[in-house]
Amino acid sequence: MGGVTYVSAPPTTRPRLIATDLDGTLLRDDKSVSRRTVEALAAAEEAGIEVFFVTGRPARWMDVVSDHVHGHGLAICANGAAVVDLHRGRRIVRVRELPVGTALAVVEELRSTAPGVTFAVERTGGIHYEPRYPQFHLDPGALHAPVEKLLAEGSDFADQPVLKLLAHHTELVPDDFLALARAAAGHHAEFTRSSPSALLEISGPGVSKASTLALCCERRGVSPQEVVAFGDMPNDLEMLSWAGTSYAMANAHPAVLAATTHRTAANEDDGVAAVIERLLELPPAG
Known part of the structure; x- marks a missing residue:
């Protein structure tokens, strides 16, 4: 592990929305959120970029990031089956059920x-x-x-x-x-x-991280080209393919590495934060 490696340059224009997986991506292996990552997320939302946590976790396991929510506070949980309001006690506000x-x-x-x-x-x-x-x-x-x-x-x-x-x-x-x-x-x-x-x-049929993220973005008038996504496992593949710009973590599953054109450092090395810092032209964390 070590520094960030990019296969190609990051987007030339600032995105409107960042969609990030949690386990193996935003979270470190001990399920914590590093100070560097907390600061990067705050800087993104201060710059007017929405941040969506998009995860396979259920709403009740979102306490790992509930303290680090800034603007809108929405998360996509259970691989797209639920949209959760983290500001309101992790309340489920939309369900896409499995019959x-x-x-x-x-x-x-x-x-x-x-x-x-x-x-x-x-x-x-x-x-x-x-x-x-x-x-x-x-x-x-x-x-x-x-x-x-x-x-x-x-x-x-x-x-x-x-x-x-x-x-x-x-x-x-x-x-x-x-x-x-x-x-x-x-x-x-x-x-x-x-x-x-x-x-x-x-x-359920048609339910994935990508399809629910697309619905949320459509409501906001955000196009796929205005989204940057991060992930590491097969349940991220559709989302990474849908987003205009996608990053595989250095620790990602081989299928994810093969499906993305950009790379960032492993979750243990704050790979998501490193990309956000570059997008916002922030000085790298020391």
């Missing part, structure tokens, strides 16, 4: 294609797990039951829209699992991944 029938069709296909798969259901009110699904975070109030029960009309949480379905496999290689699942059930829903493990994130 329950679609989720059940995906479950059926994956159980047949990848025996041993386990599932979790992310709803607007929280996440619920199958008993063998690995729980990476403590989620008070989570229900543990077969996914068919978690998705049933009569479940305790049926009134809460489904944001995404999560599928985990203990034996498959992550990228192989993604390819297998897309081939088997990609006609039902959107499949992506952002975890180092074989964990797939499944959203």
Whole structure:
């Protein structure tokens, strides 16, 4: 790791909006936001550039950046399934849900294609797990039951829209699992991944970071050419392709490195901040 390396020059005109992923991109590996990055984000918004956090995280895990929001305070969460107001208690202001029938069709296909798969259901009110699904975070109030029960009309949480379905496999290689699942059930829903493990994130048809960002930008009269985006994992690919200018982190997945024309330093080296400093012609942080 080290200094910033650009494959080509940054935009010649100042963007109107910066869209950045969080884990592996804006956040350091310990999930903190460096002082340099906080200052760069503040400088961007002071210069009239909106900053959108665009992440696979649910709204309840946005505390890592809630203290660093300045202007508008909106974030795109759950890979585009929810737009969240960080100024108002991380309240969800827009939902693009995964229909329950679609989720059940995906479950059926994956159980047949990848025996041993386990599932979790992310709803607007929280996440619920199958008993063998690995729980990476403590989620008070989570229900543990077969996914068919978690998705049933009569479940305790049926009134809460489904944001995404999560599928985990203990034996498959992550990228192989993604390819297998897309081939088997990609006609039902959107499949992506952002975890180092074989964990797939499944959203409703047409729902992605890119499509929700596009909707938010359209409302603001912001064109793709006026957006600079940052990311590191496959769930960022559509967003990076949509934005007029995109940067892959030095630590990015090979598919992300191949899909972008610009590079910046790794998340541990404040790669997002380095680009913002250059865009704003700020002196590099010491």
